[in-house]
Amino acid sequence: MSIASDKNLKGIPMKPYDMVREGLIVFTAITVIVLFLAAFWGFPGKNYRPLTIKEVATKAPVAFLKRTLSYFDGSSGLQTYGPPYTHDYQNAQSIGPFCPACWLGVIFPLNAKVDLVMQPLQQIADLNPAVAAALKTYQQASPKQQAAWDKAYGTALGKAKVENGQVVLPATGDYGPVPVLMNGMLTFARAGLLEAALTFNTNPSMAPYETDYTRALFYLGGNIMGTVADHFGEDGGTWGMSHIAGPYPAAWWLWPYTFLYQVPAIGNLNQADLVAFVIWAGSLIVIMLIPFIPGLRRIPYVIPVYKIIWRDWYEKYPSGDPSKSANK
């Protein structure tokens, strides 16, 4: 045996053993258990396909338009997110001077108005002359006029009704060309083309190999995805990523981490993600260093579970020392 084993096993009685045989038996047993679980419970993702923009635009057109308008008029949180998307460094999560997001900087610059709305609108304009005319009118208007139209349209959306799938705004109000533009986005989304356009526009020179779905995944972020997540009980306040849609177990091993978000003093912080991770990572480091931490490394002696684990051994050698057997 190795030098370490010779030293560690000095004076220890040995018994015959076959490691590979035992390994194969356990592997077979575990494989059978997994196959059984897979056969009876399947994969939870089967019934919970991605939420598509087409689906939202069709079933909840007002919510879709509100989200689109928030990017269009610049009121979405994404436009002031901070690094890595925008230069609003004051919004980056930090603990005093500890601001890892700031150190990395804006490595994925995102202009939500342009990237998520204006670029698709330009493509829609290529297909639809009415949208092209409305877009031209909008772009030629003063910023003040644009803001007034955006505001009036946003207010009207709050009172909008859906009739036969069409969004009907209150008759009064000066919305300018905004309804035509927004309806253009709605029609485009209902045709199932918006995700593809957002992905293509990420880097047209990469088409058809572009696989960065940031823009498409962002589009429904905020209230829309939050509503769906609430339905499944998946928001951060209900243990977030540690469980999934449907009646299945999931990433329960994240409980020590997601638990931290349930503590109001942490979960309500602006920098909750950073604080939670620092605590989690710090705890992991403490656990790793238990062999060197005087109080913690004594816990197994104080809670003597080892006496149960090695009960046969202690029956034979009460002190644990094989040179002093019970018969002596």
Next chain:
Amino acid sequence: MNIDRFLQETIRKHMTLEDALPTKMPEYVNSFGYFFGTATLSSLAVIFISGIILAFWGPDWWHFTSVGHFTNSVHFWAVEVFYVSVTLHFTFKFFKAAWRDGRWRTWINGWLIWGISIFSGISGTLLQANWDSQWNAQQGKDAFNALGLSFMNWMNYTTVLTLHVVFFAFLIAVLVVAHLTFVRNESPVRPIVNEGKDEK
């Protein structure tokens, strides 16, 4: 220095054939507590095997064919069994104070594997290509951005796939081999003597 001779000497001193393929074991290795390490390794093997099959056939196959769906289910449940096994494994190791006699590197190495497995698991969740992937990508971005890890773009499917099946898988495989090497080199930790009163 003759490198071959050095390696021969090192292996002879630290990993003999009897260590690698033991035909005898200390008498105290006689408890169900020893089962969980092997169970963890076995479930990891099922994860790797099912993962390799999934990699060959791709997302459409695992979502829309019955065999693919079943293989995906095997991968998912193997992960669940892995975490149950590893949780029991480190719980028993803790109550055996298994870091004694210089085994601290095995203890640290094990927790390192666990920590990396968390990131590997998250990348796997994002690869599911379902609602949960979408929601977790949306939620997880805030945490990863806050930590300065945004360079790993979790919304780029190619990046996530490569990290999951190459980077994390490779790291875990290497550290598991190291873990097993430490374990076999050092032999199973001895039962605590005299209720630990003689130990610091």
